[in-house]
Amino acid sequence: MDRLRTVFMGSPEFAVPTLEALCAAEEVVAVVTQPDKPKGRRRALAPPPVKETALCAGLRVLQPERIRGEGGAEVRAELQDLAPDVIVVAAYGKILPKAVLDIPPFGCVNVHASLLPRYRGAAPIQWAIIHGETESGVTIMRMDEGMDTGPMLLRGAVPITPEETAGSLEAKLAPVGARLLLEALARLKHGPLEAEPQDHALATLAPRLAKDDGRVDFTQPAERVRDLVRGVDPWPGAFTTLGGERLLLFVPKVVSGRGAAGTVLGADRDGLIVACGSGAVAFRELQVAGRRRLPAQALLAGRAVPPGTLLGP
Numbered sequence: 001m002d003r004l005r006t007v008f009m010g011s012p013e014f015a016v017p018t019l020e021a022l023c024a025a026e027e028v029v030a031v032v033t034q035p036d037k038p039k040g041r042r043r044a045l046a047p048p049p050v051k052e053t054a055l056c057a058g059l060r061v062l063q064p065e066r067i068r069g070e071g072g073a074e075v076r077a078e079l080q081d082l083a084p085d086v087i088v089v090a091a092y093g094k095i096l097p098k099a100v101l102d103i104p105p106f107g108c109v110n111v112h113a114s115l116l117p118r119y120r121g122a123a124p125i126q127w128a129i130i131h132g133e134t135e136s137g138v139t140i141m142r143m144d145e146g147m148d149t150g151p152m153l154l155r156g157a158v159p160i161t162p163e164e165t166a167g168s169l170e171a172k173l174a175p176v177g178a179r180l181l182l183e184a185l186a187r188l189k190h191g192p193l194e195a196e197p198q199d200h201a202l203a204t205l206a207p208r209l210a211k212d213d214g215r216v217d218f219t220q221p222a223e224r225v226r227d228l229v230r231g232v233d234p235w236p237g238a239f240t241t242l243g244g245e246r247l248l249l250f251v252p253k254v255v256s257g258r259g260a261a262g263t264v265l266g267a268d269r270d271g272l273i274v275a276c277g278s279g280a281v282a283f284r285e286l287q288v289a290g291r292r293r294l295p296a297q298a299l300l301a302g303r304a305v306p307p308g309t310l311l312g313p
Contacts, residue, residue, distance in 0.1 A: 003027045004085040004106065004185060011048040014125075014174045015090035018111050019050055021178040022088060023057050026185065029082050030060040032067075032075070034093055068097045079103055086188075088181060089143065093122065098145055106188055108143040111177040113170070114206065115139060115155055117198040120148035121206035125173065126166045128206075130231035132223065134160050136169060138177040140184045142195055149203075151195035154180045165233040211236045216249060218262035218312060222279030226252040229283070240311040242288075247311065250293065251284035264309040271296035274311060 008019050009032040022028050031054040039046035047055075054061050064075035076099050079087075086106035089096070091113070101108050114124035116139040121127075128136045137157040144150040156176050160169060187193045214236040216225055229238040229252040238249045240262070257265045257273055257280030265273040270282035287293040288303075 004189065005029050005083065007032065007079060007082060007084040007087045007104075008050075008054075008090075009033070009087060009092040009096075010050045010090040011093050012091050013049045014113060014170050014177070015050050015092075015111075016053050017174045017178040018088065018090045018181055019053055019057075021182050023059075025182050028057075028059055029084060030062060030078075032062045032064070032079075032092070035063045035065055067094055067100065072097070076100060086185065088185075090177060090181075095145075095147055096143060101143055101145065109153070109181070109184060109188075110141050110143045110148070110150070111181050112139045112141060112148055113137075113173045113177065115157060116141060116148060116152055117200060117203040119206040120203055122208040124206040125169050126206070126209055126231045128231075129160060129164060129166055129169065130228050132227045136160050136173065138173055138180055140177075140180050141198075149198060149200070151197050153184045153193050153195055156180050163230075165230045167234045209236055214238045216240045216312070218274060219277040222254045222276040222281050225276050225281050226254050229281075239289075241313060242305065242309070242311055246289035248287040248289065248293070249283045250286070253282045253284065255280050255282045260310075262310050262312045264305055264307055264311065266307050267296060267300055267305070269297075272300065272305065 004026045006022055006026045006028050007030050008022055008028055011034040033048045033050045036045040036047050051061055062075055066072040067075055079100060080103055084104045086104045087108040089108060090111040115137040119127055135157055137155060139152050140154040141152045142150045158172050158176060214232040216238050229249055232238050239246050253270050255270055255273060257275055259265050259275030261275055261277050263275045265275055265280055271284035273280050273282045284296055285293055286296050286299045
């Protein structure tokens with residue numbers, strides 16, 4: 001078999017390199033992605049990154065509101081008619097029903113951005129950083145009816161650097177996922193690829209983040225504050241309040257300092273220094289809601305935030 005008839009299912013930027021790699025290596029007969037969603041201050045409808053890539057490649061695009069239950073019957077019938085050899089999923093955002101999992105003879109293969117069984121769920125990259133992990137990776141797995149519970153085909157590890165953000169780690173993991181996916185498909189075409197069952201006792205979860213998950217709790221140790229700020233960058237973004245306004249926090253660094261949690265201790269070349277439950281964190285970049293993101297020194301030059309100022313509610 002030279003080229004697999006492939007349906008690709010994915011939505012965000014993380015999935016784009018995998019789609020591009022598939023287009024070069026296999027026959028992509030359709031792309032399934034999330035519906036367009038309101039974005040920005042004007043709430044104009046914006047397509048998922050995968051849709052933009054698919055349209056540029058001249059691919060058929062399906063954007064069903066649902067894929068399960070009665071509401072998903074039409075798209076399930078379309079997928080059946082496409083007769084794919086394999087369905088590849090990368091951050092699609094919905095759990096597939098058995099009726100879809102059973103369509104392709106090679107099964108449904110998922111590109112998941114963690115070293116399973118750790119960090120099953122919608123936000124594995126973010127939670128790995130929030131929890132202070134020093135290693136992440138990508139797992140290629142056969143999908144079953146659970147949430148990231150299927151047997152593993154290939155895994156690839158990537159170190160998490162001390163300065164890593166969710167955005168930078170995603171950019172590292174995306175091409176790793178594309179490479180491993182093509183390797184897995186090539187091996188599947190030429191014979192069975194042994195799948196390793198997951199040890200469910202070692203599983204941890206990575207639920208979808210909400211906007212309020214970016215709220216900084218300065219009563220936590222400095223290391224945990226730093227990791228939260230890195231893990232929610234770029235979305236939902238770490239924030240506190242200053243004089244009743246939302247203040248977004250970026251580029252954190254643990255520094256020496258003591259004081260009541262949330263109290264500004266001063267500012268230096270590392271940024272605005274804020275006391276935590278233990279230790280302190282300096283934020284090199286800041287942003288007042290509705291304005292531009294700036295180096296801390298530039299923002300503080302136009303807005304006094306003297307030592308002793310209390311951040312947060």
